[in-house]
Amino acid sequence: MKRPRLRQIKPLLTPIDTRTVKPFNTRSYKARLQADPSLKFYSSAPWQQFRATVIAERGRRCEACGTTPNTVYLDHVEEQRDGGAPLDRSNVQVLCGSCHQKKSIRARMTRFAMD
Ligand SMILES: [Zn+2]
Numbered sequence: 663m664k665r666p667r668l669r670q671i672k673p674l675l676t677p678i679d680t681r682t683v684k685p686f687n688t689r690s691y692k693a694r695l696q697a698d699p700s701l702k703f704y705s706s707a708p709w710q711q712f713r714a715t716v717i718a719e720r721g722r723r724c725e726a727c728g729t730t731p732n733t734v735y736l737d738h739v740e741e742q743r744d745g746g747a748p749l750d751r752s753n754v755q756v757l758c759g760s761c762h763q764k765k766s767i768r769a770r771m772t773r774f775a776m777d
Contacts, residue, residue, distance in 0.1 A: 712749050724758035735762040
């Protein structure tokens with residue numbers, strides 16, 4: 663007796679391994695540095711020192727929403743690229759990640775609207 667033959671159909675979509683595929687929007691540090699030279703400032707010793715001192719003095723509490731996250735950002739109230747002083751205590755605030763991101767987006771939108 664002849665047995666029916668089974669044939670495997672080639673899948674239409676190729677599965678991807680998300681563990682190895684890079685997010686498409688990732689730019690290298692070099693590329694980001696080229697787009698924004700002020701990035702170099704944030705790895706400089708004067709800024710690192712200033713940042714550590716101010717956070718130690720004020721505590722790790724977000725000055726906008728009051729949360730105490732593990733990671734805090736020392737944010738420039740007026741960003742350097744908008745003319746804000748880089749190492750002036752009156753121009754910085756401690757922010758949580760969420761507030762820092764919201765503030766950065768707002769600053770970027772304002773900047774683009776003015777350009
Ligand atoms: Zn916050």
